[in-house]
Structure formats: structure tokens, C-alpha cells
Amino acid sequence: MEKELFNDLKRMTEVPGIPGHEYAVRELFNEMTQEYVNEYVTDGLGSHFAVLNKQPSLPKVLMGAHFDEVGFIVSNITEKGFIQFVPAGGWWSQVLLAQQLTIITNEGKRIHGVVGSKPPHALSLEARKQPYPLEDMFIDIGASSEEEVREWGVQVGDMITPYIETRRMNGSKFLLGKAWDNRIGVMIIVEAIRRLKGKSLPNTAYLGANVQEEVGLRGAKTATHMIQPDIAFAIDTGLSGDTPGMTPKESNCKLGAGPELFVMDHSMIAHVGLRNFVIKVAEELNIPYQLTTTPGGGTDAGSQHLSLNGIPSFAIAVPVRYLHSHTSMIHEDDFLKTVDLVVALLERLDEVTINEIKNA
Incomplete structure (x- = not known):
């Protein structure tokens, strides 16, 4: 990972922003993306999205992290x-x-x-x-x-x-910091926007983050209503089961093995057509992934899929150790591979593909 990207990760995780107080995170998101974006949309609660390739004739795809930390x-x-x-x-x-x-x-x-x-x-x-x-x-x-x-x-x-300083753990690929849940999701969106510069998309993409996820998936409700997408994704974090005391039943995922794909969690059952499409793209590009269930947690996809008349939704997550504490830990390869997957999905979600997903 380049030093500049690590410094961006450090800034993003260290900026303060709890539910209802996400303004500084939103400002940093804008600072990091403004040279790549011509338009942003913001709902009344503060959920905020960059708009890429805005064309009324194209389907709309929403990729939403969440700004807030516990x-x-x-x-x-x-x-x-x-x-x-x-x-x-x-x-x-x-x-x-x-x-x-x-x-x-x-x-x-x-x-x-x-x-x-x-x-x-x-x-x-x-x-x-x-x-x-x-x-x-x-x-x-x-x-x-x-x-x-x-x-x-x-x-x-x-x-x-x-209060904690974000740091690389002893020269390894493990990164320690507060608020990886869900600033790593925000940085996945930031990096995806950067990589898509100059590329042609088969959809209008809304890339950003919701507010107040940690207190009931609230911002995802209003943001989805505002954007009215054809397909929606939650980009979040998931449990890691690779530490002493954790069992495969609690989490079958580990750091460094790729993004987690949520088959089901407490807030939703994944849309089967969309799930199969994501798996197909990951396998096509040799992106490692981990299928998982998380019965005790939820993501903004739980609100997205219940919005309007029902929206095919899916959650993609970076595994994290020690969630909801001062000292959470991620693996940089999981971050980079999740960016790869998000970009690949956006490049392939055209109208025909979206209709096939809906009818699966």
C-alpha cells in the first residue's frame, strides 16, 4: 500500500463522527473525492453520495458505506x-x-x-x-x-x-485503529471513485455513505428513498473468527482472506440473484471472498432492501477483529480486494444484467 493511501486511511479513521454527528467525516469525504466528482446529493439526515455518470436513461446503482462510528x-x-x-x-x-x-x-x-x-x-x-x-x-x-x-x-x-493513533502493526499488513467500522467502508468508496476516473459506466452510480447506521440503520432508509436505486449495496465490516476463543459458528471468516459476502444477517436475507452475480464476478477476477452469516448483526442493506417497493440489496464487508472497541484491526489486502470487487461490479451492472438479477 502506498504511503499516501495509508495516510488517507489514518485521517479517515481518526476523524470523529458518531451517529448524528457525522459532519467532519462528510467534509473529509468531499475533500478526498472533489477532484473526481461533479455532483453530490445529500438527504435531510446527512447521508451523502457522489453521483457518477448521471444519465436518466441508465439504471441507478447505490453503493453505501456509513459515516458513523460507535x-x-x-x-x-x-x-x-x-x-x-x-x-x-x-x-x-x-x-x-x-x-x-x-x-x-x-x-x-x-x-x-x-x-x-x-x-x-x-x-x-x-x-x-x-x-x-x-x-x-x-x-x-x-x-x-x-x-x-x-x-x-x-x-x-x-x-x-x-482516542487512539492509527498504525501499522509492526511492519505487517495488519492495521490498528478506531472506527474501522465503518471508515474502512468509506475509504473503499473513496478509492473506488478514484479508480473510476475517466471510465465509462453502464449505470448512474451513487457512491457515498449513510448516517446513523449504528443506531438502527436510519440513514439508509432516507438515502434509499432519495436516490430510488435499482440495485443497492451496503459496504461495511464483519466479524473475524480467527482469534482465540472465537468459533466457526460465531464467524467462519478471517483477516487476509478477502471480503465477506453476507448470505444472511439479523437485518436481511441476501437477494439470491444479486448474491450469485457478486460471486460470479469475484470468481471471474480471482478475487478471494468469504461467504458468511451473521445472525447477531446487521448492515444498511437491511434498510435498503425494505425501501420503496423492495430493492435487491447485498452487503459486502471487510473482516475486523475487536469490533466496537478502541482498538479494531483489519488487513490491508481485504481492503484492496474489496475495492477491486466494488469497481468490477459497477463496471458490469448494466440494464440487462440488473433485469436478469431481479428475475433470478
Whole structure:
């Protein structure tokens, strides 16, 4: 991977953007794509798409990642200057203790903090055996009073994101960072737009990202209604089962083995015709792939396929270790192969092919 592309990945994963606060991610997406795009469309919630090869006579294909990451929102400031918070997206409480966080104020100021709790010395032996409740945690920003916290610009409703530096793991192809779910999806879209420069497409392509995926696939509903595509894809992340303790039943996928193709998840059963088409293209180009089911999770395809009168939809994902934590990990080959697949699909989805998929 070229250094410039890695730097773009680093910028994209480190920019803050929880559900309902995706504006900075959207601005970075525009910065990275503006020399390749003449038109963008945005719905009322903030889902945002570049439009390529706009021609009314051609079918419309939607490729949607999601801008938002899991994070938190300031819910209260105590008299002694500690921050109480609520999750925005799904968190397991045990991954939070002693982790560093960033609060972004309404003016854009970044306030550094750490998740605090009672030390083990103050807990009974029985209490030490139990997971510490998220609702009992707090953030310490080094303030001495509620007044001081407010003087620093922090208020109820401010966004909170994990604090971590994105890095390559010891010279390997493994990349560590926050928010790969789903900034890697956003970067797949960015890189696909770059690769399609100067190419002729047999469709009008809407390439971008939805908002508020982590709190119920919300932006995908409004974006699909706005665009009204003939075919829709969710570009997201999936579970990796290649770490100690994970079983093939929980995930049969691993890092470095190619994109995950979702046969079924909690939000949808994949459209069979579209699934078979994606597999055919991947095999034609020798792109490795991993068929999987994820009964406990969902993607924006879950909203896409239920929109309007029903839209053939499919989810393509990059496997990730340690999802919904400060320290998630991906493999760069999975990213690059997913870009290859997305570009190949867009180059082949003409009107005849789309009609064949629908009638399969």
C-alpha cells in the first residue's frame, strides 16, 4: 500500500463522527473525492453520495458505506467536574475501563479524558468478579468543578469518541485503529471513485455513505428513498473468527482472506440473484471472498432492501477483529480486494444484467 493511501486511511479513521454527528467525516469525504466528482446529493439526515455518470436513461446503482462510528454522548456534568455519558451504538462495558477518550465541544475544541471507575481496592471480592456497569463509569478530564468543565466548553450533548493513533502493526499488513467500522467502508468508496476516473459506466452510480447506521440503520432508509436505486449495496465490516476463543459458528471468516459476502444477517436475507452475480464476478477476477452469516448483526442493506417497493440489496464487508472497541484491526489486502470487487461490479451492472438479477 502506498504511503499516501495509508495516510488517507489514518485521517479517515481518526476523524470523529458518531451517529448524528457525522459532519467532519462528510467534509473529509468531499475533500478526498472533489477532484473526481461533479455532483453530490445529500438527504435531510446527512447521508451523502457522489453521483457518477448521471444519465436518466441508465439504471441507478447505490453503493453505501456509513459515516458513523460507535461512541458516546455527554449526558451530565457532576458538581465535582466529572463527565457522565451514554453510548451511541453498541458497547460492551468491559472494553471501556481506563481507556482514553476525546470530547468534541460544540465549537470543535477537543477535550482529552479517561474513563474512570472505582479501583479494585475499593471493591469486594464478589464485586471484582462482575463486569463493571457502563452506567457507573465516568470520564475524568482533569477539571475540579462543574463550572470549570463548562468554562472549557463542554456541555450535555457533546460527542465523545475513542482516542487512539492509527498504525501499522509492526511492519505487517495488519492495521490498528478506531472506527474501522465503518471508515474502512468509506475509504473503499473513496478509492473506488478514484479508480473510476475517466471510465465509462453502464449505470448512474451513487457512491457515498449513510448516517446513523449504528443506531438502527436510519440513514439508509432516507438515502434509499432519495436516490430510488435499482440495485443497492451496503459496504461495511464483519466479524473475524480467527482469534482465540472465537468459533466457526460465531464467524467462519478471517483477516487476509478477502471480503465477506453476507448470505444472511439479523437485518436481511441476501437477494439470491444479486448474491450469485457478486460471486460470479469475484470468481471471474480471482478475487478471494468469504461467504458468511451473521445472525447477531446487521448492515444498511437491511434498510435498503425494505425501501420503496423492495430493492435487491447485498452487503459486502471487510473482516475486523475487536469490533466496537478502541482498538479494531483489519488487513490491508481485504481492503484492496474489496475495492477491486466494488469497481468490477459497477463496471458490469448494466440494464440487462440488473433485469436478469431481479428475475433470478
